[in-house]
Amino acid sequence: MPDSVELRKGECHEPLKPIDPSHESIRPVLRLLGPMVLVLGLICFLGCMPLVVYTGHFAFGFLGFLGVFLLFIGGVMAQFGYKSAVARYQAQELAPVASDTFNYVAEETKPGVRAIVGAVREELVAVTK
Numbered sequence: 548m549p550d551s552v553e554l555r556k557g558e559c560h561e562p563l564k565p566i567d568p569s570h571e572s573i574r575p576v577l578r579l580l581g582p583m584v585l586v587l588g589l590i591c592f593l594g595c596m597p598l599v600v601y602t603g604h605f606a607f608g609f610l611g612f613l614g615v616f617l618l619f620i621g622g623v624m625a626q627f628g629y630k631s632a633v634a635r636y637q638a639q640e641l642a643p644v645a646s647d648t649f650n651y652v653a654e655e656t657k658p659g660v661r662a663i664v665g666a667v668r669e670e671l672v673a674v675t676k
Contacts, residue, residue, distance in 0.1 A: 581625030588617025
């Protein structure tokens, strides 16, 4: 841990660094270029197959490799461009389920928790007498 960061009482880690302010301007670029590069990669990949098959030589085989590379790059760009929207959607879908599950588990485990607390209380009373 750097020496310049002083932890206050009760803190177990250094304060979070602020998000880079330029990431808001990068997201639209990723959302635009990602699918474009993805489609270009798909065209290169699928376009090389008939060229190789019909011409009989692998002079156009490099387009397949280029296409796979562009598919990967475009997919990663689109993934990072749309990641926040997907995360917000997932949170909205999963939060009610998690809340209902937590409430159900809390209600169903009340008798067991009460029994454990009662046993601990009895032992503490017996030890302190």
